[in-house]
Amino acid sequence: MGPREVTRIPKLDPTPWSRYANGSESRLAVLLTDTSGAWLALSHGLKSVGVPFLITTDYQQAMKHSVVLVYPTVSGNLLSAEALKALAAVPHQGATLIGFNVLGGGLNEVFGFGEALPSSQHYEIQFSRTHPLTSSFIDLRESVIPIGNHQGPGVTGSYSYSDPRSEPLAVYEDGAAAIIHKSYGTGQAYAFGLDLGFLLQTGYSNREEGIARSYVNDYEPTLDVLLRLVEGIYRDGQRNAVTLATVPGNKSLAVMITHDVDYTQSVLNSRSYADFEQSNGVRATYFIQTKYIRDFNDAVFFNEQGVALLQELAGRNIEVASHSVSHSRVFHRFPMGDGNEQYPSYRPQVVDTVTTRDGSILGELRVSKFLLENLLGQRDVLSFRPGHLSNPYGLPEALVATGFRFSSSVTANNSLTHLPFQLNYGRTQLAETEIFEFPVTIEDEALPPLGERLPQAIDLARKLSRYGGCYVVLIHPNTLGHKLGFERGFVKAVRDFSWFGTLSEFGQWWSGRNKVGVDVVGGADHWTIHLEIPEPVVGLTLKVPGNFQFEASRPADVVVTQKQERVLLHKAKGNVDLIFKAKSRRDSNNE
Ligand SMILES: [Zn+2]
Numbered sequence: 001m002g003p004r005e006v007t008r009i010p011k012l013d014p015t016p017w018s019r020y021a022n023g024s025e026s027r028l029a030v031l032l033t034d035t036s037g038a039w040l041a042l043s044h045g046l047k048s049v050g051v052p053f054l055i056t057t058d059y060q061q062a063m064k065h066s067v068v069l070v071y072p073t074v075s076g077n078l079l080s081a082e083a084l085k086a087l088a089a090v091p092h093q094g095a096t097l098i099g100f101n102v103l104g105g106g107l108n109e110v111f112g113f114g115e116a117l118p119s120s121q122h123y124e125i126q127f128s129r130t131h132p133l134t135s136s137f138i139d140l141r142e143s144v145i146p147i148g149n150h151q152g153p154g155v156t157g158s159y160s161y162s163d164p165r166s167e168p169l170a171v172y173e174d175g176a177a178a179i180i181h182k183s184y185g186t187g188q189a190y191a192f193g194l195d196l197g198f199l200l201q202t203g204y205s206n207r208e209e210g211i212a213r214s215y216v217n218d219y220e221p222t223l224d225v226l227l228r229l230v231e232g233i234y235r236d237g238q239r240n241a242v243t244l245a246t247v248p249g250n251k252s253l254a255v256m257i258t259h260d261v262d263y264t265q266s267v268l269n270s271r272s273y274a275d276f277e278q279s280n281g282v283r284a285t286y287f288i289q290t291k292y293i294r295d296f297n298d299a300v301f302f303n304e305q306g307v308a309l310l311q312e313l314a315g316r317n318i319e320v321a322s323h324s325v326s327h328s329r330v331f332h333r334f335p336m337g338d339g340n341e342q343y344p345s346y347r348p349q350v351v352d353t354v355t356t357r358d359g360s361i362l363g364e365l366r367v368s369k370f371l372l373e374n375l376l377g378q379r380d381v382l383s384f385r386p387g388h389l390s391n392p393y394g395l396p397e398a399l400v401a402t403g404f405r406f407s408s409s410v411t412a413n414n415s416l417t418h419l420p421f422q423l424n425y426g427r428t429q430l431a432e433t434e435i436f437e438f439p440v441t442i443e444d445e446a447l448p449p450l451g452e453r454l455p456q457a458i459d460l461a462r463k464l465s466r467y468g469g470c471y472v473v474l475i476h477p478n479t480l481g482h483k484l485g486f487e488r489g490f491v492k493a494v495r496d497f498s499w500f501g502t503l504s505e506f507g508q509w510w511s512g513r514n515k516v517g518v519d520v521v522g523g524a525d526h527w528t529i530h531l532e533i534p535e536p537v538v539g540l541t542l543k544v545p546g547n548f549q550f551e552a553s554r555p556a557d558v559v560v561t562q563k564q565e566r567v568l569l570h571k572a573k574g575n576v577d578l579i580f581k582a583k584s585r586r587d588s589n590n591e
Contacts (some may be wrong), residue, residue, distance in 0.1 A: 003370040007339035009394075009401045014430045015040055018286040022529075023054040023587050026242075026520040028234050029065035030055045031087075038071030038197030038429050045200040048419045049227035050244030050543070051234050052518040059083040067096040067237040069230075072195055075104040079298075091187035096237030098230070101159055102191045110189040112182030114163030122158045122172040123148040125194070127225070131169050131181070133232045137225055139463060141213070147194055149210040159193040167230070174543045179229075187397060190233060195528040196226055203416035204437075205427040206391070212413045216443050217453070219463050220413040227419075228467055240520045240545060242529050246419060246468035248509050248539035250561075251499040251566040253465040256282040256438065256506055257487065258408065258471045262291070262327050262387060264301045267309050269477040272484060274316050280491055285312065285503040287323035287385045287408075290371040292343070295350040297327060308373050314376040319383065319502035322368040322404070327387030328356040336394055337362035339401070345373055361392050365402040382406055389440070396423040396433045405435060406507035408472055412439040418469035420510050436507055436514075443474040444483055449484025450475070465497050470506070512537040525582040526551075536573040541566055550581040 005462055017032055020043050028046070032039055032055050039055060046053045053069075059079070062068045063086055070079075070087065079087070084105040090097040091110065099107065103116050126144045127134040137143050147158065150272045160176035163166075168177035169190070182189045202209050203223050212220050235241040247254045257277065261270055270286060277284045286524040289308060290302045300306075314320045324331065326348035337360025346367050348359030365384065383406040384399060391409045392398070399407060412418050420438050425431040441464075442457050457473075462509040473490065475483050491500075501509075517532035527548065532542070543565055554577040559570040567578065 001344070002342055002374070003366055004377040007366050007401045009336060009339070009397050012425050012431055014059050015432045017055045020053070020055040023052060023517060024519040024521070025241060026052070027065065028053040028067045028069055028238070029062040031059055031068055031070045031379070032057050033070060033074070034072055038195065039071060040424065040429055040432060041201035041204055042071060042197035044204060044422045044432070045196070045223065045227050046230070047514055048246070048417075048421050049231050050246060051231050059086055066239070067098070067234050069098040069100070071100045072197060074099040074102040074107060076106070077104070079105055091182070091184040091189040094186040096188045096190070096233060098190045098192070098233060100192045100195060102161070103159070104410075106456070110182070111161070111180060111189045112165035113161035113177065113180055116159045116193070117176070119158050119160055119172075119176070121161070122174070122175050122176075122178070123150050125170040125178045127170045128167060131167065133175060133229060133236070134169055136169065139219065141219045142221055142225050145225055146211050146213060147199060147222070151210060158195070161191060161193055167588040175575065188233070188237060194525070199223065199226070201429050204421050205424065205429070206410050206415055207427060212416055214413045216411040216440060217414050217446055217456075218413050219460055220416055221418055222355065222416040224417050224419055224467060224469070239449040240522060240527055242518055242520050244513060244516060244518060245541035245543055245566065246470070247541070248499045248506070250539070250541045250563065250566050251497060252468060253461055253494060253495060253498040254470045254506055255498045255500050256470070256503050257282060257500070258287060258385070258472060258474050258503060259284060260287045260323055260385065260474060260476050262289040262323055262476070263478045264299055266477045267306050268302055269480055270313050272480050273475070273477050273487065274313055276484065276488060277318070278316060280311045282491060282500045282501045283317055283505065285321050285383060287321045287383070288372060289323040289327050290325050290368045291327070291385065293326070293349065294345055295326070296352050297350050302371065311376055314378060319504050320341060320372055320376055320378045320381060321383035321385065321503060322365070322381055323385055324351050324364040324387055325368050326356060326359050326364060328359055329353050329388050329390055330356050331359070331361070331364065331386050331390035332392045334359045334361045334364070334392060336360060336398065339366070341367055343367050361394060361398045362402065365398055365404065369402060369404070373590040383408065383507065385409055393427045396427065396435045397425050399435045400433050404509070406438060406503050407435055408438045408440060408503055410437060410439045411470070412441045415439045418457065418464050418471070418472050421476055422514070434511070434572060436510055438470060438472055438503055438507065440474050441471045444476055447567045450486045451484050454489045457486070457490055461494045461498070509537060509539070513540060516540065518542070527580045529578040529580070530576065531572065531576040533572050533574060533576060536571065537569070538571045540569045540572055544580065547583045550578065551581050552579045553577065554579070
């Protein structure tokens with residue numbers, strides 16, 4: 001019987017921008033001109049890609065930074081005459097100015113364009129093949145990215161810049177300039193005509209906007225390309241730029257093998273998958289449905305016999321995670337519930353594909369967690385995936401309330417990103433939660449059968465490894481054969497360049513990394529990177545400028561390895577200083 005304690009949904013508590021106000025002048029400064037903009041999604045995007053930043057509403061504070069990003073709008077209505085004058089001077093003084101929606105304030109000449117023209121008819125942008133900041137976007141899915149839905153109303157608030165003074169970094173499908181650049185020698189000015197925060201918010205909140213070019217099993221790096229562009233602009237403009245890599249242990253790809261156990265035969269087959277994983281040292285996540293009710297979907301398998309089999313599975317080196325109680329296709333329409341749902345009186349009935357009776361979001365979460373923890377001897381079940389990726393808007397706060405921390409409830413393609421991201425309350429833009437989402441990259445239900453898609457899956461892994469993507473594989477162990485064959489082939493092909501782990505292992509690493517503060521001080525030939533690492537992180541990896549040569553750490557027992565522009569901290573916590581000197585010619589030659 002249980003769980004006994006009552007679950008309460010936390011109140012919506014809007015996140016103040018000041019939560020992101022701390023840091024030193026080495027960070028990218030976001031000058032916030034309108035607090036109603038999608039600055040929270042922008043913050044989460046910068047966190048995901050690893051660019052250190054702070055938010056300020058004070059232009060004088062922003063001006064102390066080498067890279068100033070003005071968001072969401074540059075206009076005379078939002079900025080004083082003094083602020084506009086100061087911003088106009090930024091590129092002339094050798095620093096970098098990034099403006100979003102430059103609509104007024106007399107800065108057209110600073111950014112190098114005639115007029116900003118509003119449009120609701122732009123659905124995609126194409127990047128320049130020649131500009132150094134965009135020439136690495138070589139894949140067709142990188143060089144052209146969708147920003148709106150052809151069937152829908154387009155993108156609100158997109159602008160084009162007429163008469164750009166130099167070749168645009170990106171143009172809309174009609175050739176109008178979407179992102180422009182004007183160089184002042186050392187100083188630079190960039191103007192974006194699309195609202196990056198809004199687009200990030202669209203992907204992260206996943207409210208069926210229909211922008212993605214495919215649902216799953218494909219490459220859809222829309223948000224990643226734009227974040228990599230901002231990272232590139234930051235690294236160019238901030239001479240001592242240090243950013244955080246996205247994969248533990250200086251590897252190129254974070255791979256999570258996950259299994260959804262939602263069928264009687266799957267319980268038995270799981271052993272064969274676990275055997276393979278164990279013999280290869282791969283820890284996988286098993287999302288287990290706690291199915292104690294016979295219904296439209298299947299017979300009961302979370303019974304005495306099933307639990308005995310699952311106990312054996314759980315006793316191996318795997319992560320046990322929740323795959324709900326009822327596995328309902330209409331979970332996304334469930335009511336929240338009263339937080340008193342208990343086993344065995346909680347009895348959700350799947351009647352058919354469109355009807356489930358007596359189910360609640362909290363019931364699915366708290367009862368499944370309780371059963372997995374108590375019957376399978378798990379200390380803390382932290383990860384959740386709904387059946388059919390049916391995803392209620394209230395899931396983030398329900399996960400918080402029931403003690404989960406990590407979600408894998410959407411596809412990467414639908415989210416427009418192959419990087420993890422932080423979820424907001426109600427999947428709106430007001431309040432962040434402590435839940436992180438790890439979207440599904442490859443699944444096994446689309447056709448052709450998974451076993452025939454191995455070459456494409458490996459090809460996708462290579463694409464994501466170019467920028468440190470996250471790769472969640474979903475295999476239902478309902479059959480062995482071609483699916484187990486796929487897993488064998490995939491692990492073998494990507495193992496050299498990949499980090500492997502469970503969802504909660506990567507989740508804990510990712511949320512630890514998310515809290516890390518990075519600041520750099522120093523002059524011409526010596527620099528100190530100040531790291532603030534509130535939670536222990538194993539395998540934190542930094543990207544440093546090419547002329548940085550590691551010299552010493554404080555405390556001295558932090559183990560640090562440098563490989564060219566990558567610096568790996570084997571284990572670290574608290575305040576850590578890394579001291580670098582300028583690489584001499586001889587040091588460079590030795591590499
Ligand atoms: Zn399932």
